[in-house]
Amino acid sequence: MLRGLTIRDMVLIDALELEFGPGLSVLTGETGAGKSILLDCLGFVLGWRGRADLVRPGADSGEVVAVFDLSPEHPAREILAEAGLPTGEELILRRTNAPDGRKAAWVNDRRVSGEVLRALSATLVDLHGQNDDGGLLNSRGHRGLLDAFAGLEDRLAATRAAWRAWRQAEAEAEEARKTLAAARAEEDYLRHAVAELAALAPEPGEEEALDARRRLMQAGARVGDLLARAGAALAGQGAAQGAEGHLADALRWIEDAADALPEEARARLAEPMAALGRALDEAAEAQRAVAGLVSDLEVDPMALDQAEERLFAIRALARKHGVPADNLPELARSLEARLGAIDGGEADARARAAAVAEARATWAATAARLGEERRAAALRLDAAMALELAPLRLEKARFQTVIAEAEPGPDGADAVTFMVSTNPGAPPGALNRIASGGEMSRFLLALKVCLTGAGAGGGTLIFDEIDRGVGGATADAVGRRLSALAQAGQVLVVTHSPQVAAQGRAHLRVEKGQAPDGTTRTRVVPLGGDERLDEVARMLAGETVTEAARAAARALLEGAEA
Numbered sequence: 124m125l126r127g128l129t130i131r132d133m134v135l136i137d138a139l140e141l142e143f144g145p146g147l148s149v150l151t152g153e154t155g156a157g158k159s160i161l162l163d164c165l166g167f168v169l170g171w172r173g174r175a176d177l178v179r180p181g182a183d184s185g186e187v188v189a190v191f192d193l194s195p196e197h198p199a200r201e202i203l204a205e206a207g208l209p210t211g212e213e214l215i216l217r218r219t220n221a222p223d224g225r226k227a228a229w230v231n232d233r234r235v236s237g238e239v240l241r242a243l244s245a246t247l248v249d250l251h252g253q254n255d256d257g258g259l260l261n262s263r264g265h266r267g268l269l270d271a272f273a274g275l276e277d278r279l280a281a282t283r284a285a286w287r288a289w290r291q292a293e294a295e296a297e298e299a300r301k302t303l304a305a306a307r308a309e310e311d312y313l314r315h316a317v318a319e320l321a322a323l324a325p326e327p328g329e330e331e332a333l334d335a336r337r338r339l340m341q342a343g344a345r346v347g348d349l350l351a352r353a354g355a356a357l358a359g360q361g362a363a364q365g366a367e368g369h370l371a372d373a374l375r376w377i378e379d380a381a382d383a384l385p386e387e388a389r390a391r392l393a394e395p396m397a398a399l400g401r402a403l404d405e406a407a408e409a410q411r412a413v414a415g416l417v418s419d420l421e422v423d424p425m426a427l428d429q430a431e432e433r434l435f436a437i438r439a440l441a442r443k444h445g446v447p448a449d450n451l452p453e454l455a456r457s458l459e460a461r462l463g464a465i466d467g468g469e470a471d472a473r474a475r476a477a478a479v480a481e482a483r484a485t486w487a488a489t490a491a492r493l494g495e496e497r498r499a500a501a502l503r504l505d506a507a508m509a510l511e512l513a514p515l516r517l518e519k520a521r522f523q524t525v526i527a528e529a530e531p532g533p534d535g536a537d538a539v540t541f542m543v544s545t546n547p548g549a550p551p552g553a554l555n556r557i558a559s560g561g562e563m564s565r566f567l568l569a570l571k572v573c574l575t576g577a578g579a580g581g582g583t584l585i586f587d588e589i590d591r592g593v594g595g596a597t598a599d600a601v602g603r604r605l606s607a608l609a610q611a612g613q614v615l616v617v618t619h620s621p622q623v624a625a626q627g628r629a630h631l632r633v634e635k636g637q638a639p640d641g642t643t644r645t646r647v648v649p650l651g652g653d654e655r656l657d658e659v660a661r662m663l664a665g666e667t668v669t670e671a672a673r674a675a676a677r678a679l680l681e682g683a684e685a
Contacts, residue, residue, distance in 0.1 A: 124613045125189065125191055127141065128164070128168075131186045133187060134177055135643055136160065139646065145609070145628075147608075148628065148629040149627035169240060170238075190214070192213060197246065198246040208230050214243075215232070217232075247582065247583060249584050265541050266534065269524060269539050272574050273503075279493065282489045285486035287533070296472075306464050317458050319440065320440070330441075333437070336430055340430065374400065377396055494535055504573060505524055508569055516596070519545070519546065520544065521544045522541065522569075525542050526538070526539055568604055569604075582613070583613045586605065586614065587617045588618065589616070598623060602622045602623035602626035621663045630651070632658050660672040660673045660675070
């Protein structure tokens with residue numbers, strides 16, 4: 124609900140603060156007083172596209188602030204959450220305009236774009252007038268209006284979910300088909316590559332091991348003779364005595380000498396004998412190590428050829444596929460999986476086709492039920508409209524909700540169009556081609572009453588001179604229906620009709636006058652008591668207000684309160 128509107132330096136307004144409450148508020152005033160300026164300023168702060176020259180001449184900038192009360196379940200809260208904006212019981216919109224056309228907007232003191240404002244405005248305010256192109260005159264919105272009247276939110280949600288599931292199944296089936304087609308295009312390559320990798324069967328780390336073994340065998344051919352000589356020198360061969368034998372002889376001779384020496388001289392040989400013992404142990408270990416390495420380096424030419432052949436084969440296969448040699452086993456598994464996708468592709472394609480058919484059937488059944496409920500609701504809406512049109516002096520008119528087949532979509536497969544005929548026997552046609560301005564206004568009002576009666580009311584409704592072209596009992600009927608609409612929320616009406624003005628819970632008069640500096644200014648004055656009586660009388664009688672006009676105005680006001 125709109126609670127307040129503050130305007131500064133916009134068009135003919137220097138400073139204006141307005142408060143609004145629930146129910147029906149009427150704005151009246153003479154033609155040209157500036158009633159449309161208020162709507163322009165409200166539209167500006169809501170992000171609507173409108174006139175560009177809104178800044179008051181001579182002002183540095185213009186500003187409009189609108190304050191709304193938000194109920195806990197208000198749809199604006201979802202938009203605020205998506206935009207990362209703070210939410211509370213109060214929503215404050217502020218927008219400024221510079222003389223050069225630059226605009227800036229804030230929501231709850233956070234800078235936002237015009238798109239965010241417009242998204243919020245769609246949930247906050249519903250503006251209607253004789254040139255309304257967002258309601259009855261726009262056939263693209265008729266289906267939504269019918270669904271709101273029928274309360275089909277849950278059925279719509281189910282249909283949209285079924286549509287998403289169908290589209291998802293189709294997308295997955297198409298992706299699988301493309302994958303299978305691409306795999307089939309390289310099937311010969313895959314089979315050859317998998318066979319080649321399987322025949323070689325490389326293992327992770329094998330290239331490094333083969334390379335080390337190959338280098339060892341190649342080195343053995345060069346150093347084997349040297350190591351053999353070293354081994355012979357250590358161990359001795361034939362008549363020759365090795366290093367170990369010489370050390371052993373030396374140790375034995377020293378030990379024999381020690382036995383023949385006095386004890387004090389024998390002690391001096393203890394360390395040499397210990398050193399020779401250690402040397403004998405080290406020489407034996409060296410002889411064993413050299414002998415082992417000589418054995419390992421005994422090169423089998425065939426083994427070297429085999430190692431080199433496998434090493435070169437692994438490296439060639441790695442270069443062929445552009446991967447490190449250690450990644451060949453992983454590549455083999457990947458190619459086998461792709462080949463398996465071909466072998467199992469037909470079965471997968473059949474399964475996915477069945478899933479698509481099942482999802483489509485689910486959507487079709489859900490959409491069919493939605494269509495049935497729409498057709499039943501269309502009959503109820505037509506009957507409700509007939510009851511509303513009669514008091515609005517359109518008893519001979521006929522409102523018809525036409526449902527035709529449409530392209531399948533998330534909201535079903537129904538095209539909904541509101542058709543009217545204003546004269547008996549005349550074929551129905553589009554509202555904007557059949558009805559006059561006043562008739563369109565009354566059709567729109569009747570529809571709004573029907574929607575509100577079906578629980579689709581609430582929020583702030585604004586009607587801009589919707590009563591133009593009607594008077595007397597018809598205008599009274601319009602006023603009473605506007606008042607009925609306001610019971611479910613908040614309705615603001617710009618009107619020239621005294622019958623409508625009399626129904627207002629609050630009455631504001633827009634008037635134009637001169638400021639102290641001689642410039643023209645627009646101001647808005649809340650009316651009550653005698654001031655309101657005089658305004659309604661002026662609307663009845665014109666410029667000269669007579670006692671008879673006041674009496675008639677009093678009767679209208681008392682009748683509205685009854």
